[in-house]
Amino acid sequence: MHNKTIAELSAALAAGEFTSVELTQHFLDRIAKYDGELNSFITVTAEQALAQAAAADARRARGEAGPLTGIPLAQKDIFCTDGVRTSCASKMLDPFIAPYDATVIAKFQEAGAVMLGKTNMDEFAMGSSNETSFYGPVKNPWDTNAVPGGSSGGSAAAIAARLAPAATGTDTGGSIRQPAALCGITGIKPTYGRVSRYGMIAFASSLDQAGPMARTAEDCALLLGAMAGFDTRDSTCVDMPVPDYSAELNNDLSGLKIGLPKEYFGEGLDPAVKAVIMAAVEQYKALGAEVVEVSLPNTHLAVPTYYVVAPAECSSNLSRMDGVRFGYRCENPKDLEDLYKRSRGEGFGDEVKRRIMVGTYALSAGYYDAYYLKAQQLRHLIADDFKAALEQCDVIMGPTSPTTAFNIGEKKDDPVAMYLADIYTIAVNLAGLPGMSVPAGFADGKPVGLQIIGNYFAEARLLNVAHKYQQVTDWHARAPEAFA
Amino acid sequence: MALDRSDVAKIAHLARLAIDEEAVPTYAQNLSNILELVEQMNQIDTSGVTPMAHPLHMAQRLREDVVSEVNQREHFQAHAPSTEAGLFLVPKVIE
Structure with missing residues (x-):
């Protein structure tokens, strides 16, 4: 059962081959x-999952099932889930039981999907390796x-290991696409505003966007259809x-015109990764696509720009974590300032504190x-680069x-080296465009992701x-041997 | 822009973050490295470029000023660190 896609599981549930309760128990x-x-x-919600699965089976018996009814999913622990711990992988929110559901969670519930649990991530989605989690690193x-990538590293690893058929992710600078690439799965970051951010704990509000992670593009299409849509509770959600x-x-x-930006194939790109990407491009030519060279001349400024915008917005967003209304509070505060400073100093990890300080300084x-x-x-110039390129392709x-995936610990003490791991994904968020990552092969036994930007x-x-x-390829269907 | 210990202490205070004294030099080094990366922005003259306020250049929607949510104070306070009579408790502010 665990090697089937959602489309296949949905068909099998409809045909009565197994029930959602059996499927959920299997995962x-x-x-x-x-x-x-x-x-x-971080949290497995077994009891609740089996109850949701039983309800989904009953719904199916009434003839009211949709394509996601009874399908088990994992939810990134950044989405508020009513009555379930929503930690954002931080000590700060370790005691936080969300009092309401995020819109994305509510939409999946309406569709009859089952929640298996909440997945590990970098603390407050700040990281590219899942090593900043209060609950410890995730393995690839x-x-x-090796790291699974980040920040949606738990979601990517769970899908790759067949612990869930699909999961949600969020992408502020590459946090869906980079872990999807490093774990050999498929993920899409939609256009900014396509999916509601209500109940999704905010990191950088002008960049954050939720999207699905699964094994195939077909499954991502099903999931995105359920997640997307207007929401009056998110003022930036698009109507x-x-x-x-x-x-x-x-x-x-x-006749599809594919643009290859010359800046994405220069210095810093592992030649083995480049070879895999060029082979994928050849495959597209065989499917009838034409290839043109394009230029995104400000690519080298995307990472520096991002590390002002994202920390500035995070320093503002995370000011709500003050030890007063929810979350962690320090022991025996001597006055209000001590309560704020120690609750935040003890509740946040190093990377979060660094970014808050960079943002505080910049503002x-x-x-x-x-x-x-x-x-x-x-940011305007970077968005204009994409506009010009997308006129040619x-x-x-x-x-x-x-x-490919680097080793756990390899970049942990060098924030700047870690930031450069997102060099090809960050500009897409700054421009607000949709982007996805698709498994395209392997280099030294580890998965390589092809990025597609539209x-x-x-x-x-x-x-x-x-x-x-x-x-026409089967890279997306490969499973790591130990978890096949 | 290299930051020294007193810069870090000042920023940490503005951000209301308690930082261990022995960790300050590491923060100073890491933050200086990040600001050095950020300063690559100065390679480009941006005078006259409109700052990008929204990726889709959209204006904020307005709505009628009507009540849209019900009061759930007890529910929201259920997991607060400390409350009394519907209020959040903090250490004494006024002597």
Whole structure:
């Protein structure tokens, strides 16, 4: 059962081959067996999952089942879940039992999906390796000495190890695409505003976007259809109809124009990763696509720009964690300032504190123009680069990550080296565009992800481009041997 | 821009973060490295470029000023560190 895609599981549930309770129990058993080693879940909600599965089976018996009814999913621990700990992988929120559901969670419940539990992540989604979690690092199922990527590393590892058929992720600078690439799964970050951020704990509000992670583009299409849509509770959510993302999956790719940005293939790209990406591009040519070279000349400024915008917004967003209304509070505070300072100092990990301090500095009196304003101007130039490139092609392709999964501990003490792991993903968030990562092969036994970037609201096109590739390749179907 | 110990102490105070004294030099080094990375922004002259306020250049929606949520004070306070009579308790502020 665990090697089936959601589309296959959905068909099997409809045909009565097994029930959602049996399917859910199967995944719970796999989590119990394997997750001690991987650490991909922070909280497993077994009892609740089986109750939801029983309700889904009853719904099916009434003839009211949809494509996701009875399908077990894992939810990133950044989404508020009513009555269930929502920690954001931080000591600060370890005691936090969310009092309401995020819109994404509520939408999956309406669709009848089952929640297996909450997945591990970098603390407050700040990291690219899942090493900043208060609950310890997650291991990559392809090589347990390596990181799964981050920040949605628990979601990616759980899917790769077949502990869940799919999961949610969030992507502020690459946090869906980079772990998807490093764990050999498929993930899509939609256009900014496509999915509601209500109840999704905020890191950098002008960049954060939720999206699905699964094994195939077909499954991502099903999940995105359920997640996306207007929500009055998120002022930045876009009021546009949600298309049927499954309808265009099989569209022919003849004449598709693929742009390869020369800046994504230069210095810093592992030659073995480059070879895999170029082979994928050849495969697209065989499917009828044309390739043109494009340029994104401000690519090298994306990481510096991001490390002003994201920390500035995080320093503001995380000011609500003050030890007063929810979450961690220090012992015996001597006065209010001591309560704030020690609750925050003890509750946040090092990387979160670093980013809060960078943001506080950038926004402090006298520095606004030199940092935040400058970064917002560069952001405009970066978005204009994509606009110009997408006039010459339908989609942009390149590597998702410059290397395959690095080892646990390798970059932990060097924040700047860690930041550069997101060099190809960050600009997409700054521009607000949709992007996805698709398994494209292996380098030294570890997965490589192909990144596909499209125009605003072109999610259906991206999923179509990924799906056609997955019809003629089997990289997405490979399982790490120990978890097959 | 290299930060020294007193810069770190000042920023930590502004951010209301207690930082262990022995960790300050490491923070100073890491924050200086991050700011050095950030300063690459100055390679480009951006005078006259409009700052990007929203990825989709959208304005904020307005809505009628009507009550849309019900009062759930007890529910929301159930997991607060310390409450009394519907209020959040903090150490004494006024002597």
